[in-house]
Amino acid sequence: MPRRFARSVALGLALSCLVALLCGPRSALAGNGGEARSILREPDRPYGVVAGEADASAVVQNPANLAYLYGFNAVIDFAFNTKSSGRRGSGLGVFAAVPLPWQILSLGLGVQGLWREQVTSGGNVDTADAALGKFTIAAALPLMRWAPGLAIGVQYSRLFSGVNQLAPGLNQVDLALSWRANRYLSLALVARNLNAPRTGTLGRAAPVFDPELALRPLGDERLEFAFGMRTRFGGDVDQILASPDPQIRGYALQPRGRVLVGGRGVRLYAEAERVAYFDDDETKVQSFDAVRFSAGVQFDTPHFGIAAGANAGLGTRGADGLHGASARVRFSRARYAEVLPVRPRRVTRISLAGKRDDRQLAELVWTIDELARRRGGVILVELRGTGFGAAQLEEIREALLRFQDAGGRVVAYLEGGALSHYFLAASADRIIAHPHAALSITGLTTRTLYWGELLTRIGVKAEFVRIAEYKGTPEVWSRAGPTAPVAEQNRALMTDLWNHMVRVIGRSRARDPAVVSAWIDAAPWQPDDARRRGLVDDLAWPDELDAKLEQWLGRRVRIEPPPAGPDRPGTWRDPAHVAILHISGTLVTGESLNLPLLRLELAGSDTLAKQIARLREDRDVKAVVVRIDSRGGSVRAAQEIARELDRTRARKPVVISMGRAAASGGYYIATAGQYIFANATTVTGSIGIFLPKLDLSGLLDKVGVNAELLSIGDRATMRSYWKPYTDDERAAAMAGIQASYDLFIERVAAARAMTPEAADALARGRIWSGVRALEVGLVDSYGGMHEAVDRAARMAELPVRPGAEPSVRHYPPRPTLVQQLRRVFGLDLSLPLGSAVGLGGGPGIHPMTDPMTGRALSFADPLLRTLSLLPASMWHGDAPEALAVGPCHVEIDG
Known part of the structure; x- marks a missing residue:
């Protein structure tokens, strides 16, 4: 473990202990007790997030964070606490969210069931604490176009229950604001219960303001701290918090802290929060401070993640210690960091079919480089149907070489293919060819159509002026073939490309360039002949590739496409x-x-x-x-x-x-x-x-059209297509392009x-x-x-x-x-x-x-x-x- 990272871990653990001390109990009284928790409060989860990560549970935690999603996301949260702990946190939540196209809006839904049963000192279950359900819809509006990193969100919830006397028909409206200032700092504020919903005989619920500050000292998710505080204003919905006892009503501040440590798909988490506990012995009400804890581990794969840990408490009146457990399961389209190395069975299929532009090229190169960072694995490259040119294929070739240098292995599959395809395939550890597709590595060609004679026949004269003798494009319109300088440079260009490709193929296939040159001269090659002469290593139909790879690698394999979905960045907002x-x-x-x-x-x-x-x-x-x-x-x-x-x-x-x-x-x-x-x-x-110019006057003569030009100025018709250059006009045109050339x-x-x-x-x-x-x-x-x-x-x-x-x-x-x-x-x-x-x-x-x-x-x-x-x-x-x-x-x- 790097020394800086070890120091960061130690600092994180120390700060989490400090949070626990600051939030710790001031008194611990004997007897049974219970948590003073609003009926609108969510059930426990492994750890909460107001400022920081974005997943589907943001529907109820902070709807503004939905704006940071990179694709469909779904989360299942589960928590169970023993009745004897007096902790109101048991429940199950299912959430789903998706950003709309062009990031105009993100939407989310949530359904929760809360098992709130809590035994009083008399052994009874208060009907206000009976089970209930909660349905939530949320939306987030990204404001990044106008204010980088900023988003707002809103959520509406409705409670329902057949047994809880306070839940039916209870509505809740929250408004949220998030700002990812940079890769190190994230700030958020959620205003909960803004509609101050009425809860039966207990009056209106208090609005709650929930700010949080999250820090990532290393600039990424390897180390994260968060500090927040729930603050309520006005009346309370729980009967115990409606008590006139000023000590009880003083629990308006609930500070909390969170720390996450780890990387590459494995993180440890710990969270602590000050809560209010009470003791109701049916004669009097006593209240006291307590601290709830949760700690555990989180594992991530690209599209699936799980977190699980224990819930505990201090200062909970005889129920100190383990209270229960909580877990989270996450499904996402966006790819998270992988906890496991590349699975030995996985062979990543990279198809070049239909790809031709540089953005698609960049996507492929970055995908291969990401696979290289995982150290090991196998890539299967299929070249059929690609529109990439030789220079683009050369960039893919270099990326595959980097992958091999990192310990990976490459297989190329050819279904026929030209010299440029073979140029790329030769870099592979193994080449497999289709058994009925000839290998047409027949060489290099140029194709230039010269229109000069045709234009002359129809009465059109090309009067291009150019600088200089190697500028061959104007010749296409004025001649029947290239001049000597242009022909010379074309041959030199082809020779350079030929020498490079032959040399690279020879080095990759451990052959002398003269052997490679002979291969090309003898093309096209039938697949069996290509295998016997060493151009390819094996033959297989597409549906036989897995068997051929298993035979070569000596283990079972599964051919898969590259990980789907956008990459989830490891930072909140890395604008640089x-x-x-x-x-x-x-x-x-x-x-x-x-x-x-x-x-x-x-x-x-x-x-x-x-x-x-x-x-x-x-x-x-x-x-x-x-x-x-x-x-x-x-x-x-x-x-x-x-x-x-x-x-x-x-x-x-x-x-x-x-x-x-x-x-x-x-x-x-x-x-x-x-x-x-x-x-x-x-x-x-x-x-x-x-400078292009065509004289169309000869064509007009052939078709019986006269172009009568009326002009003022010696060179007013200089660029007209209806007349030839005069000597003066040609000299002026030449002077103009000479200035541009200089x-x-x-x-x-x-x-x-x-x-x-x-x-x-x-x-x-x-x-x-x-x-x-x-x-x-x-x-x-x-x-x-x-x-x-x-x-x-x-x-x-x-x-x-x-x-x-x-x-x-x-x-x-x-x-x-x-x-x-x-x-x-x-x-x-x-x-x-x-x-x-x-x-x-x-x-x-x-x-x-x-x-x-x-x-x-x-x-x-x-x-x-x-x-x-x-x-x-x-x-x-x-x-x-x-x-x-x-x-x-x-x-x-x-």
Whole structure:
């Protein structure tokens, strides 16, 4: 046990003893006695919580705490006390609560049965103490958007009983307020009985104010203290407390203390509270102080927990000692810390099917890292149906290696699969393949369609101006094939990726790279041949995997998915976190847009700039990791985003994580970071700019249309699609993008600590693999989101527990379906080429019209189809603008 933790435990035990002494008895009288407990008071439970943890029992303890739930939660509380103890605490409670979507509200229900029978000195049972039931509904409203950590709650209860003379029809209303100030401090106040319910002949119940302060000195649940006090004002509902005896009526203050010590799913608890006991010998009433105690142990697994312990008392008039027992059973969707290590039988199945974006990637990587922290276990990775690219699979591969380093074992299951799939599978301890699915590791391919000849045939001329010779995207529209520099860089990129993948596979499978190269050249492989040649280790149908794993591991196994439900944080409110800002898709000016069905993703500068500004002002965000998966787009959009990141970097660390691609405009944004991580298979660089322009006048001639342009100004029609450039206009266009390129080079030189001349030598539109980018100094280190978050947390000096991950949140929040539909059908999306061809020109969509007659014009389908293939950043806007767009991704196995 660490020395600091041992000292904390000793301090906790000492404070709990101090609480007991402060709350201890002042007198101990002989004879039978009973607890002066309101009929509205709940039965005993292992320990109470007003400020602190949140579970379904908050329905009656503090309804505001329901706002902190992360999923459905249910609790069963049970307590039994002997009649001779005189303690009114026996009962059973069943509670359930759930937060509503988008955390707009949390709701809870509770049903309790209280066995309150208490024998008086005459041997009788008072009918006011007979059994009763209690039904409760509660709601909590999170106020975190306006006041971090704050929540309010309300509960309504109704008592019912056929034997208790005071219970039927009794109503109770409580109002609660909770504030999780930070990871160390939580405060709460519950105002109970606010409606002052009438209890038969005893008058109205007294309102009770129940404040509590909870402390976690270590910042997490390993050590917790709580101090609270019930204070009642006004009349009392119990007959004994309605006595005119001033000594009895003085029990308006009931201080209490609680301590919890432990971690990783096991905690010890102890609680002490001052209570009022009385002696009723039918001739006079005597009252005295007493202390009730409870102590025990709590065990947690991810979705199930149990706590149990003993109830005792001091100063209870001859009933000192053990009074009974209490227990709690908890069920939850949110995952708690695991008390047990990974069960030997468990094999965690991680399926990559249907996953393609970086947020899903982060979820997988963090899941694997959490499994690694448990030390041991087995992961089964199924690669069928994944949409991840090679760079993303490389991050999963690195996470699996960390899992293996922590003592775990990995099995990969292939149902066919391409080279990128095998690249990941090769890192596994064992590869099992489907017996009837060929292994198609046929290599690397690129596919680039060149439209120059088609456009020429239909009378369209591409008049792009570009910087520089390696900027290959404009060639797609002006040529029938690549120029020599572009072809050279494409080959170099593929060679880098090939060498890396072959080398890694060879190292993982203990084969010479030449052997791996021969495997690829001989692909596709039939499963039996792949097993004989050592590409895979075994063959099995999906329903035979458990048997194959049992044979390999030498024990029975059960294949399970990763733990379901959100993780329950181990802290009350740990606002300090690393923000991961996702920049995915084509960079455009305006708002972001995502159309999954069309696989169209636009990263809007307005959306991202506003989000970055919010992260900069958010004190809870201690560092920003910018995850870039973009081959660029609008130069202006890249500049606006980079400027906001520059301003943010002046206040807090900004670290860059490159995904599949961070090219051209994507690399421009990367220059705003203090440190850049890239995967070996990332495509980056492409530092260059071009300005798109198509001359459609030849097409108009073919279809018999004349575009009569009326303008004032020598260059008023410079960007018109209805005429070619003049020499003067071309020179002006070139001067404009040269200025933007010079600015780009200056940023690269400043960010990478090199001269502008050296930066220009690496730029000129040239693309680089992550491997080569590290060598030439365009990135700082290999790594993905995991490494970037770790670096950012250290730069921000975030306190992170040993073996734990820094707290992470993803931005911007995913747009809702309603927001997506609004952006499309609410006319937020401009049409191809914008106002330059008369199809845009404002927030709405306007048909192209003849400026003289006002009649609507139309184009032939081939033109519209061709224009729709242009990069989104060319047509998403009101007019053509300078673009920084990199090449298409290299595809694995075509």
